[in-house]
Amino acid sequence: MEKFDFEIVEIPSYKAVGLKWEGSYNEIPELKRIIHHMSQRVNELEGALHPKIQLGLSYHVRPDGFLHYSAYEVCEDQAIPEDMEEITIPAMSYLITHHKKGDDIGHTYHRIYQWFKESEYQPYSEPNVEYFDDLPIKHERYPSDRDLKDPHFDILIPVLKK
Known part of the structure; x- marks a missing residue:
């Protein structure tokens, strides 16, 4: 089996502000426009803690798609621009891995699925929320500085011990 580079890390609670999208997998071209639009608006977030790191926070709460926040981590007193939303991410443990430019994103996620099958961890899901993934x-x-057609990025999956 190929080597899978990852870490389990603890990340404290944080706030993010950005654009919210919910849609089906067929509507992903619209999501891509929203992600690009948010990257152009980071300057509206004076309290952005890492303005060069855009967050994609996806929650698979629909059978045909998902809920997504395209956002930036912000300081506690960040004002929320009109049409944007604030989301608070609780402190959690995460599997973190890096998707490399040139690799297939589906393959990267397949390796994550395989890791969960063989590890002492399971993906976290919020109590009383139905998920479809x-x-x-x-x-x-x-x-x-990512290449939008062939990106490199970090993937973080919240985890719990089995």
Whole structure:
């Protein structure tokens, strides 16, 4: 089996502000426009803590798609621009791995699925929320210098011990 590079890390609670999208997999071209639009608006967030790292926070709460926040981590007193939303991410443990430029994103996620099958961890899901994916919550961190057609980025999956 190929080597899978990952870490389990503890990340404290944080706030993010950005654009919210919910849609089907068929509507992903619209999501891509929203992600691009948010990257153009980071300057509206004076309290952005890492303005060169855009967050993609996906929650698979629909059978045909997902809920997504395209956002930036912000300081506690960040004002929320009109049409944007604030989301608070609780402190959690995460599997973190890096998707490399040139690799197939589906293959990267397949390796994550395989790792969960063989590990002492399971993906975290919020109590009393119905999810429609084996990886119910996916957080991604995109550097601002990524190639949109062949990106490199970090993948963070919240985890619990089995």
